[in-house]
Amino acid sequence: MLYIFDKDGTLVHSINGERPPNKLDEQKPIDGVLEVCKALIADGHLLAVASNQGGVAFGHITALEAHAMVKQITDYIGATTYAVCVTHPNGRKKAARRESRFRKPAAGMIEYLMDAFGVLPVDTVYVGDMDTDREAAEAAGVGFAWADAFFKRE
Ligand SMILES: [Mg+2]
Structure with a gap:
């Protein structure tokens, strides 16, 4: 998976x-x-991270800072790669102020990562904590798990 x-x-x-x-x-x-x-990696599963970083479009952080944060946790969990979307339709920065097929709840980042590994939607699960995460999974036709349940948190 x-x-x-x-x-x-x-x-x-x-x-x-x-x-x-x-x-x-x-x-x-x-x-x-x-x-x-x-444990997932030990069982042979593939791991990746997909993150909206709309703060870039508002000028709160730079694209490099956004990538550094996503890359840091990608490396920490032993995932192979990641996808980031820094645009936001209401952003302050003209260059990043737009809707994007990559921005959740759109399916773009999940589709990109499935293509990066050559994996089918039926063999993919997106794990998130927001309704937009669930909607992105639905749009991509993949499974969805709430983070609290997936990681067995309180
Ligand atoms: Mg979240």
Whole structure:
């Protein structure tokens, strides 16, 4: 199976509370994530991360900072690769102010990652914590799991 994970609220929490992390040292892996991901890899599963980083479009962070945060947790869980979308239709930065087929709840990032591995939707599960994650999975025709249930959190 290919397991694709959302980042914020699924793999990491923010030390800023509700506000998503803007820097590497503002995101912390959620307890238990590493153990579950290690077991999945040991069982031969493929892992990837797919994250909306619309903060780039608003000028809160740079694209490089967004990629650094997603790459950090990708490496931490032992996933192979990741996809990021930095656009937002209401963004302040003209260059990134648009809808995108990659921005969840659209299916683009999940489709890209399935193509990157050559995996069918029926063999793919997206794990997330928001309705937009569930909608993206539905749009891509893949399975969906809520992060709390998947990682057996309270
Ligand atoms: Mg999330």
